[in-house]
Amino acid sequence: MSDxxxxxxxxxxxxxxxQDREQEPGITQKCLESVRRHLPGSTLILSTWPGQELAGLDFDRLVISDDPGSNVRFFGRDGAPHRFNNNxxxxxxxxGLKEVTTKYAVKLRSDNYLTGNNFVALQRAYPKRxxxxxxxxxRVVVSNVFTRQYAKGFRVPFHLSDFFYFGLTEDLKALWDLALFDDAQxxxxxxxxxxxTDxxxxxxxxxxxxxxxxFDSSLSINGLLDRSPLKMNQSDLCFANNLIIASPPELGLGLCQKFLGTARISRTKGQCAQWQHWEWQEIYRRYCDPDFPKAPASVKANLFLKRLVHVHPVKxxxxxxxxxxxxxxxxGSIK
Known part of the structure; x- marks a missing residue:
């Protein structure tokens, strides 16, 4: 596909x-140039904040939004507010998605970039639901970076990366047309x-x-490790039926330097805690297509041994x- x-x-x-977020110098220019290279003919929308230096950047449309600021999700045990950039x-x-008029859309962080366009074919490769x-x-294609199977030694539900999304525009809008998080008070x-709870x-x-x-107001979690059999099953069903999870090389996604090298997410311990593409294929086979081929036993054994060394001892x-x-x-309560 060339267009x-x-x-x-x-x-x-x-x-x-x-504000409080460091950005690798030149990474956004690299990001924009990569889109031109790997998705020729696509529409490029830059959605950013006031006061950013835009000289020399190549895009088709620019969206400047008022900065909502960081949000306070909760207070720590020491009483200090924990701030995040969720909003x-x-x-x-x-x-940015509001400006999209094409059938399909990509959500790409400004500190990542494309190395290919494999995700386009991947999105059409698993038709059964x-x-x-x-x-x-x-289905929406997502990255496995920070899409965790395990956290703190335990399997966890609904731990989906926010790095990269590709799919129907109406689906991405449904996933990201969200109300802002209220500040803890x-x-x-x-x-x-x-x-x-944890x-x-x-x-x-x-x-x-x-x-x-x-879509389903009954879905919820009350902690990182809120992992009852029901919630784990719900999570797997949502992943199997609505997503395709793959690694950056399988997608054609490049990461900025802070996620490479000795970064925790790039070390063996971090990588083997994430969903692997073949693991997603396994739940696709389980829930959607029983005839889909099983992963080789050697692949399963290799990951099992890595998790035995790097993940399970953390429990x-x-x-x-x-x-x-x-x-x-x-x-403290007794006092």
Missing amino acids: FSDISVVVQGPVQSF RQIVSTRE TSTHCFLKE DPIRDSEDTLF YPPDCTQMFWIKALRK LETLFKLHKIRRISES
Whole structure:
């Protein structure tokens, strides 16, 4: 395929370092140039903030949104507010997608870039679906970077990356036309001990759950490790029926330097905690297409051994920490 005129790419985020977020010099220019190279004919939309230096950048449309600022999701055990850029991500993505008029769209962070266009063919490679938890019109292709199978040694539900999305524009709009997160107000009522059963949910879990609840309001989590059999099954069904999960090389996605080299997510420990494409294929086979080929036993064994070394030993550490936190919390309540 040499013409991608039915695709728009929303590059969202800061162009340079912005507020408390560092940005690799020149990465947004590299991002925009990569779209021109790998998706010729596509429409390129840059969605960013006021005051960014735009000279020399190549795009078709520019969206400038007022900065909503960081949001306070909860207060720590020391009473300090924990701030995140969740609302900034929602605004820059949502407002950029509003400008899309093509059938398909890409959501691409301004600090990542394309190395190919494999994701286009990948999106059409898995046609079968089941009726249960089938919310989107077509599958959306996402990156496995930060799409975690495991966190703190345990399998976790709904842990979907926010790095990269490709699919029908109406599906991406459904996933990112989200209300902003309200700020936590009270250090007691909105503390992490009061709000969550274990650890606070990851931001990526919150985005995905917030979107899914538009289709099924019963879906929820109350902590990073809120992993009952029901919720794990719901999570797998949502992944199998609405997404395709693949690694950056399989997609044609490049990452900025802070996610490479010795970064935690690039080390073996981080990579083997993520969903692998063949693992997604396994749940696709389980729920959608029983005739789809199984992954080779050698591939399964290799990942099992890596997780045995790098992932599962963390369970004991997590259980000890949670026990300690509960004891401290209970002693504080008694006082």
